[in-house]
Amino acid sequence: MDKAKLTIVLAAPRGFCAGVDRAILIVEAALAKYGRPVYVRHEIVHNRFVVDSLKAKGAVFVDELSEVPDHVPVVFSAHGVPKSVPEEAAARGFEVLDATCPLVTKVHREAEMHHQAGRQIVMIGHKGHPEVIGTMGQVPDGAVLLVETVEDARTVAPADPGRLAYITQTTLSVDDAAAVTEVLKARFPAIVGPRREDICYATTNRQTAVKTIAPTCAAVMVIGAPNSSNSKRLVEVAARAGCPRAILVQRAADIDWGALAGIARLGITAGASAPDVLVEEVIAAARERFAVDIEEVRVTEETVAFKLPAQLTS
Structure with missing residues (x-):
């Protein structure tokens, strides 16, 4: 039986921003420099796929510094920390790598x-x-x-x-x-x-892209984590922009494809902490079920990049 046709409208920009890129690179560079394990206070970014990938490479995620042995490398997440945290880290002799987004x-x-x-x-x-x-x-x-x-x-x-x-x-x-x-x-x-x-520029750009595609789509799918603020905002923005159905999914395995039956145009974007591999995974899953055409709607180009901490580049 012929597959139903589905046009996937990709919003751009989407996915990783410069701050998330930098934070992940900091953890990876710390592992390369210091070896396993490198401790990370809180999720480096709000995405389970990213966190699990870094765990597999040797990162250990903790809620508080009290869970970390003395005199080891510690990374602060991209979200930033209260002043009391670096003060405690200094008192305990940690090598601090601050991945707070600039x-x-x-x-x-x-x-x-x-x-x-x-x-x-x-x-x-x-x-x-x-x-x-x-x-x-x-x-x-x-x-x-x-x-x-x-x-x-x-x-x-x-x-x-x-x-x-x-x-x-x-x-x-x-x-x-x-x-x-x-x-x-x-x-x-x-x-x-x-x-x-x-x-931030990335939040603004992703919301603008979703506003652009939402009125033309029967549904918009935001790929991101349920604890990701910017991803949840994208769902809200899509709904307010006129899309009759806006949903948040973490990855392809979470999608209820039956609920999308009969849809001819599906908008897809990804929160700033969601890697592009998850977008590709969703598109691949769609191709198994539909005859897929891809349209990309790009509202701007992003060229922002942030440097790594000096102790990882010297």
Whole structure:
């Protein structure tokens, strides 16, 4: 029987960003330089396939430094850590390799700058996300008020509305963050924002690509982890852009192909922590079931690259 036709519309850019590339390379370079094991505090990026691949090469992932033997190499994840973590690492003699995305580090420096200037900080972000925990941990307790929604922005009560600044988690929905920011600026006209947008280029580009393809597709599939903020935002963006079905899958084995029966155009993208091999895996699985044509819709080219820490290049 002839296979049903399926056009796969690939959003581009998709998948790994420069910060994720750098973080994975740091773990691999540390293993090459120091040998097994290299300890990594928290998932290096939010993707099980990546984490399991690095485990197979000799990386050991831990939740806290208390699980790590003294005087060994330790990598901090791409999401960043509170100041207390490198302080503990230094006290215990660890060789620290900081894989924090430089764009997250930028937000850390903003938080410090605002605190030093005597401003209370409003952080737009998701409670409990490692990046938010790390950023809030750059300054003393109470210096940052966390705002997640427009409603939070309408009710947040700073100590001094005239001395206020805002910063943003790098992986938010661009539209959601803009809506929250609009409320903050209306309530607190003197609020100080970042000189350059905190939401990272990769998050913005992937969301723009999904907005472009979503109205033309019967379904959009986002390949990414359920704990990946940027991947979950892509699902939301696709739905808001007019796609009747937007789903998140970790890899091909998780797909309910029966639920996609009758669909002629399937959009596919991948979160910034999802490797391209998982996209290829999904396309291969689709070819087993459908006569597949591929369209790629590219909204911009990405040329950003970040250097590795000096101790891995010297």
